[in-house]
Amino acid sequence: xxxxxxxxxxxxxxxxxxxxxxxxxxxxxxxxxxxxxxxxxxxxxxxxxxxxxxxxxxxxxxxxxxxxxxxxxxxxxxxxxxxxxxxxxxxxxxxxxxxxxxxxxxxxxxxxxxxxxxxxxxxxxxxxxxxxxxxxxxxxxxxxxxxxxxxxxxxxxxxxxxxxxxxxxxxxxxxxxxxxxxxxxxxxxxxxxxx
Numbered sequence: 001x002x003x004x005x006x007x008x009x010x011x012x013x014x015x016x017x018x019x020x021x022x023x024x025x026x027x028x029x030x031x032x033x034x035x036x037x038x039x040x041x042x043x044x045x046x047x048x049x050x051x052x053x054x055x056x057x058x059x060x061x062x063x064x065x066x067x068x069x070x071x072x073x074x075x076x077x078x079x080x081x082x083x084x085x086x087x088x089x090x091x092x093x094x095x096x097x098x099x100x101x102x103x104x105x106x107x108x109x110x111x112x113x114x115x116x117x118x119x120x121x122x123x124x125x126x127x128x129x130x131x132x133x134x135x136x137x138x139x140x141x142x143x144x145x146x147x148x149x150x151x152x153x154x155x156x157x158x159x160x161x162x163x164x165x166x167x168x169x170x171x172x173x174x175x176x177x178x179x180x181x182x183x184x185x186x187x188x189x190x191x192x193x194x195x
Contacts, residue, residue: 031058034059034111034143035062037141037192038109038141038192039066041139041141041192042068042107042139043106043107043138043139045066045067045068046067046068046069047068047069047106047107048068048069048071048104048105048106048107049063049068049069049070049071049105049106049107049108049109050070050071050072050073050098050100050104050105050107050108050109050130050133051063051070051071051072051073051088051109051111052073052095052098052108052109052110052112052113052126052129052130053073053074053075053095053110053111053112053113053116053126054072054073054074054083054090054109054111054112055074055076055079055083055112056079056082056083057072057079057082057083057084057085057086057088057090059109059111060072060083060086060087060088060090061086061087063088064086064087064088065087068107069088070086070087070088070089071088071089071090071091071100071105072084072086072088072089072090072091073090073091073092073093073094073095073098074090074091074092074093075092075093075094076092077092080092095110095113095117095125095126095129095130096117096122096125096126096129097125097129098129098130098132098133100133101133102132102133103132103133103134103135103136103138104133104135105133105134105135105138106134106135106138106139107134107138107139107140107141108130108131108133108134108138108139108140108141109141109142110126110127110130110140110141110142110143111141111142111143112143113126114126114127114142114143114144115143115144115145127140127142130142131195134195135195136195137194137195138194138195139192139193139194139195140192140193140194140195141191141192141193142191143191
């Protein structure tokens with residue numbers, strides 16, 4: 001797979017600045033599992049993907065490498081500038097008020113905004129906007145922080161940095177039942193659904 005180290009499956013942060021998903025074992029686990037789950041559900045490339053709250057373009061980078069047409073929306077001008085270098089298009093915007101027309105994308109990723117929006121009504125508006133811009137039969141994927149995030153983060157940052165704990169955690173995540181499609185290990189949860 002693109003961007004993966006053959007020794008332990010970790011994404012290689014060789015392009016772009018280090019991020020939460022590329023700068024720690026916990027982040028690397030989340031990124032690998034997110035890629036695995038999304039690749040199972042994504043329509044074939046070159047489908048159109050809107051990466052809502054995509055930050056510096058960590059997901060846009062691997063999606064464009066996989067052949068998808070990605071448009072990233074971000075709040076921070078510097079992040080949007082970095083994201084534009086991934087091969088995707090990028091603009092400053094708010095997850096709660098997208099400028100995209102109705103039913104204009106095959107996939108909407110909401111992998112960042114929900115844990116920054118503190119009010120339930122704001123999270124609901126962001127999800128409603130993602131739903132609005134996806135074509136019928138399209139995909140919305142959203143992630144949120146679980147209640148045990150701080151415990152996972154502490155564990156991940158205090159473990160040795162060799163491959164064995166990472167591989168063990170990745171294996172456990174892959175075997176998570178009864179919901180193997182969810183990112184159920186690491187501090188974040190991922191849900192994928194059809195519109």
